[in-house]
Amino acid sequence: MNRISTLFNSTQEPILNVYATAGYPNFGDTMLVLNALQEGGVDIIEIGMPYSDPVADGETIQQSNQVSLDQGMTVTHLFDQLINMRQSISVPVLLMGYINPVLQFGVERFCQKCQEVGVDGLILPDLPLAEYQQSYQTIFEQYGLLNIFLITPQTSDERIKQIDSVSEGFIYMVSSASTTGAKTGISSDQEAYFKRIDGMKLKNPRLVGFGISDRESFLKASNGASGAIIGSAFVKLLGNAKNLREEIVGFVKSIKGLK
Amino acid sequence: MIDAGISFHVSEKGYYGDFGGAFIPEMLYPNVEELRLHYLEYMMETSFQKEFHFLLKDFVGRPTPLFKAERLSAKYNTQIYLKREDLCHTGAHKVNNTIGQILMAKRLGKHKIVAETGAGQHGVATATVCALMGMECIIYMGAIDIERQAPNVARMKMLGASVVAAQSGSKTLKDATNEAMRHWINHPVDTHYIIGSVVGPHPYPDMVAKFQSVISEEIKWQLQEKEGRDYPDYILACVGGGSNAAGAFYHYLDEPRTALIAAEAAGQGVSSGHSAATTFLGKPGVLHGSKSLLMQTEDGQVIEPYSISAGLDYPGIGPLHAHLATSGRAKFFDITDDEALEAALECSMLEGIIPALETAHALAVFGKLGAKPDEVSVVNLSGRGDKDLATYQEKLKLNS
Ligand SMILES: Cc1ncc(COP(=O)(O)O)c(C=O)c1O
Numbered sequence: 001m002n003r004i005s006t007l008f009n010s011t012q013e014p015i016l017n018v019y020a021t022a023g024y025p026n027f028g029d030t031m032l033v034l035n036a037l038q039e040g041g042v043d044i045i046e047i048g049m050p051y052s053d054p055v056a057d058g059e060t061i062q063q064s065n066q067v068s069l070d071q072g073m074t075v076t077h078l079f080d081q082l083i084n085m086r087q088s089i090s091v092p093v094l095l096m097g098y099i100n101p102v103l104q105f106g107v108e109r110f111c112q113k114c115q116e117v118g119v120d121g122l123i124l125p126d127l128p129l130a131e132y133q134q135s136y137q138t139i140f141e142q143y144g145l146l147n148i149f150l151i152t153p154q155t156s157d158e159r160i161k162q163i164d165s166v167s168e169g170f171i172y173m174v175s176s177a178s179t180t181g182a183k184t185g186i187s188s189d190q191e192a193y194f195k196r197i198d199g200m201k202l203k204n205p206r207l208v209g210f211g212i213s214d215r216e217s218f219l220k221a222s223n224g225a226s227g228a229i230i231g232s233a234f235v236k237l238l239g240n241a242k243n244l245r246e247e248i249v250g251f252v253k254s255i256k257g258l259k
Numbered sequence: 260m261i262d263a264g265i266s267f268h269v270s271e272k273g274y275y276g277d278f279g280g281a282f283i284p285e286m287l288y289p290n291v292e293e294l295r296l297h298y299l300e301y302m303m304e305t306s307f308q309k310e311f312h313f314l315l316k317d318f319v320g321r322p323t324p325l326f327k328a329e330r331l332s333a334k335y336n337t338q339i340y341l342k343r344e345d346l347c348h349t350g351a352h353k354v355n356n357t358i359g360q361i362l363m364a365k366r367l368g369k370h371k372i373v374a375e376t377g378a379g380q381h382g383v384a385t386a387t388v389c390a391l392m393g394m395e396c397i398i399y400m401g402a403i404d405i406e407r408q409a410p411n412v413a414r415m416k417m418l419g420a421s422v423v424a425a426q427s428g429s430k431t432l433k434d435a436t437n438e439a440m441r442h443w444i445n446h447p448v449d450t451h452y453i454i455g456s457v458v459g460p461h462p463y464p465d466m467v468a469k470f471q472s473v474i475s476e477e478i479k480w481q482l483q484e485k486e487g488r489d490y491p492d493y494i495l496a497c498v499g500g501g502s503n504a505a506g507a508f509y510h511y512l513d514e515p516r517t518a519l520i521a522a523e524a525a526g527q528g529v530s531s532g533h534s535a536a537t538t539f540l541g542k543p544g545v546l547h548g549s550k551s552l553l554m555q556t557e558d559g560q561v562i563e564p565y566s567i568s569a570g571l572d573y574p575g576i577g578p579l580h581a582h583l584a585t586s587g588r589a590k591f592f593d594i595t596d597d598e599a600l601e602a603a604l605e606c607s608m609l610e611g612i613i614p615a616l617e618t619a620h621a622l623a624v625f626g627k628l629g630a631k632p633d634e635v636s637v638v639n640l641s642g643r644g645d646k647d648l649a650t651y652q653e654k655l656k657l658n659s
Contacts, residue, residue: 052428052560053546055440056284062427074558099282100545104559125284126545130272150285154447159288177286177447 003092003120004146004169007043008205008226015227016218016255017044017207018234019096021064022081023073024050025238030081033238034089036245040252042091044207046123046229049078049097056125058181060232064239075105079113086118094148096123107136111143121146121169129163137166148172153193157200164202173197173206173225181232183211186220194224218255230255265586267512267579273461276586278552278578281460282545286444290452291548293367295462301366302359302469314358315473318391319348321355323474325481325637330609337630340491341612341640342478344503351615351642352471352503353384357453359470361388364451371395371450375425375439377404377432377499378570378617379411380642381455386420396420399438401431404569411646429563432499432573436547456500457577460548464505464577471506478637479510486635493630495520496639497620498591499570501577503641508589518590519583520628522620523576524566525593535564536593537576538584546574551581567596567650568616570642592627594620600654602626603644615642616650 007015020033030047037045050065050073057065085093095114102110102124114122122145127136132147140147146169151160154177163171175190176183190211197206208221209229221228234251241247253259265276273279273295283291301307315321323343332339344352357374364372372389375398376382382398389396398415402424405412415422428434436458443452457464457471475494483489494511496504498521511517526534534540537552544553546561554562554574566572576584583589594602599616602623607613614622618641630636644651652658 053433053437055437055547056286056444058441066427069560076558098545100553100555100561101559103544104542104555104557126282126548128281128283128285128288131280131282152286154289155285156289174286178445179286179441182445 002144002146002169004044007092008170014218014222015043015207016252017046017227017229018042018252019046019048019229019231020238021048021050021061021068021235022078023068023071024064024235025067025241027071027073029244030078031085032244033248034085036248037252038089038091040249041256041258042252043227044092044094045089046094046096049075049095049101051098051101054098056179058179058232060181060235064235075101075110079117082117092120093118094121094123095119099124099127108139111139111145114145115143119145121148123148123172125150129166133166150174151197152177160197160200160202164204167204169204170226171202171204171206172229173208175208175210175221178210180210184213184217185211186217191220191224194221198224215255215257265588267582267588269461269465275579275582277543278550278581279461279464280550281548282550283460283548284444286447287440290443290447291460298363298462298466301363307362307366310362311359315355319354319358320346321473322477322481323347325478325485327485328610331606331625334609335625335630336632338633338635339625340635340637341610342474342507342637344474344639344641345612345614345618345643349380349384349387350645351380351384352474352506353381353455354387355473355506356455356467356470356502357381357384357388360451360453361392361394364394364453365392367451369449369451371446372453373397373399373439373442373446373450374453374455375399375432375435376455377401377435377572378568378615379404379408379415379646380570382420382422383411383414383418385453386415386418389420390418397442398422399425399435399442401425401429401435403430404432404435407650408569408646409649431569433561440547456502457505457579458500458547458549458575464549464579467502468505468509468579471502472509474503474506474639475508475510478507482637490514490517491637492516492634493518493520493628493636494639495522495621495624495636497522497571497617497641498576498580499573499617501580503639505577505579507637507639519588520624521580521589521591522594522624523591524568524571524620525595526565526567528595529593533565535566535572535574537574538591539593541575549578551575551578552584568599568620570615570617571620592624594623598623598626603651604655612640613644614640615644616647618642
């Protein structure tokens with residue numbers, strides 16, 4: 001079984017997934033950030049592969065992408081930085097990014113590299129279900145990569161079921177109609193939406209993303225799902241941090257309610 | 260010249276050859292899927308067609324004339340016609356599409372509109388139909404374009420639209436499109452996105468091409484009247500995203516006797532590093548929801564393009580055009596800033612028509628085309644040059 005399913009099967013605690021842009025705040029910080037996240041007690045790490053035109057992302061993540069690109073980050077450099085990742089990182093690791101850099105790298109070569117460095121799955125928001133099934137699924141599966149799909153409050157029940165049947169690992173439940181970092185906090189409408197999806201008895205667990213920034217919103221989101229994903233709030237911390245390792249560890253502990 | 264096995268029309272799955280598709284985040288799926296399921300049905304409805312053609316006639320001023328450009332013809336020793344899209348209300352072909360899409364938005368039950376704009380022509384055309392229909396209108400425009408197309412910004416505001424500056428990336432059309440898509444992601448329920456060219460996820464490229472196809476529909480009967488045949492030997496158009504070209508080519512895509520000629524903005528030259536000539540510099544890639552040719556780095560990052568013309572300053576082209584280019588059905592020419600400026604001046608002096616800078620790229624092809632004396636060419640005169648006067652004044656030294 002892959003690391004992600006193992007994790008979901010082995011814990012009853014809310015799962016915390018944190019997104020960090022690769023090569024940010026400085027080009028060489030990627031592994032430092034990963035190690036600090038794990039030290040703080042994160043459950044899943046999502047590494048953002050920077051892209052020039054991240055349409056699903058709000059300003060904070062856009063800017064971190066641009067800074068990282070300006071510092072020279074590429075897919076090739078990222079794989080070089082992750083080459084010894086599994087010597088220290090034991091939590092599941094996802095790569096999040098947009099389809100075009102993957103296409104240019106070569107889909108099969110990309111998947112091969114993911115497997116080599118120990119990546120467990122991918123989140124590619126602009127790779128929709130139909131295209132995935134037609135041209136990507138076979139290759140992803142060949143290299144043991146889970147593809148994580150998004151659902152939103154506007155996704156129909158029928159499509160959710162379809163996505164559930166193709167998914168493995170978990171489903172990324174976008175908390176509201178928005179880009180990343182656009183809204184903070186969880187409203188009662190959103191809680192009702194989490195409950196509605198929970199009531200569908202899907203085969204895959206869900207993590208809630210978008211708008212989660214602190215322990216309160218993390219717990220609220222985890223109420224109707226297996227856990228939640230923090231992106232923009234963490235990227236902001238990265239951008240402002242004076243002592244990177246210490247602040248990351250402190251942030252993760254505060255979300256998880258650890259001392 | 261046309262391989263019998265090749266189709267130039269969109270497939271069931273939204274592809275033109277290898278190009279097209281709908282690479283969109285799940286947040287946009289319900290909207291795009293709703294459009295995909297219904298656009299043909301809605302467009303075909305008698306009531307839709309009636310309203311569309313009524314507005315094209317009485318509001319836009321169609322049919323636009325097909326004008327024989329005698330002095331240009333003499334200069335290049337060939338037969339040149341100008342399809343006068345510059346005479347459309349608002350000054351460019353863009354309004355053909357916005358009329359169609361605002362009617363579509365109404366049928367989809369949307370009452371707010373978002374759009375991107377480069378030169379501001381699509382923004383003005385969108386603001387215009389929103390005013391006409393009483394819909395709220397938000398236009399995203401690159402900060403650089405806001406500066407170089409000031410008259411159009413003022414027009415949009417006067418028409419009641421909010422104009423929002425896109426400050427990310429190159430601050431031009433690509434980034435305005437990113438921002439418009441983000442806006443749509445954040446407002447999926449009440450808002451329709453009126454894309455301004457034959458780009459974006461399926462079904463946008465096909466829908467926009469169909470709305471613009473009125474251009475070649477008219478050329479057919481107009482040429483029949485004037486030349487006794489309904490097809491030209493060449494049809495020429497500039498390509499930014501490719502909507503005016505798609506409209507002018509549409510009814511000739513399967514006509515082997517008509518050569519399709521597209522002009523792309525080479526900026527300071529294809530190899531200068533300051534260019535927007537996508538078919539010369541691009542590779543297959545995904546941007547703004549479809550797979551097409553795309554100017555990008557080896558790492559798949561989108562390259563910031565350059566052209567003097569805001570409407571052509573875009574790193575991609577519509578998937579239909581990528582297919583026309585790679586299959587050889589259309590021939591693409593790279594036209595520099597200077598060549599376009601010269602062609603704009605020439606058209607003004609010889610024909611009394613000041614063309615848009617975008618259009619001037621198509622006119623500049625005559626210097627390279629080698630059309631024979633008895634051959635007939637139609638240039639799609641996609642827009643008028645009023646919006647570019649500041650650039651013309653500066654570059655053509657009209658103040659001295
Ligand atoms: C007059 C004119 N022609 C051409 C274009 C380019 O767009 P397209 O390639 O979609 O026709 C524009 C875009 O702003 C324009 O204003």
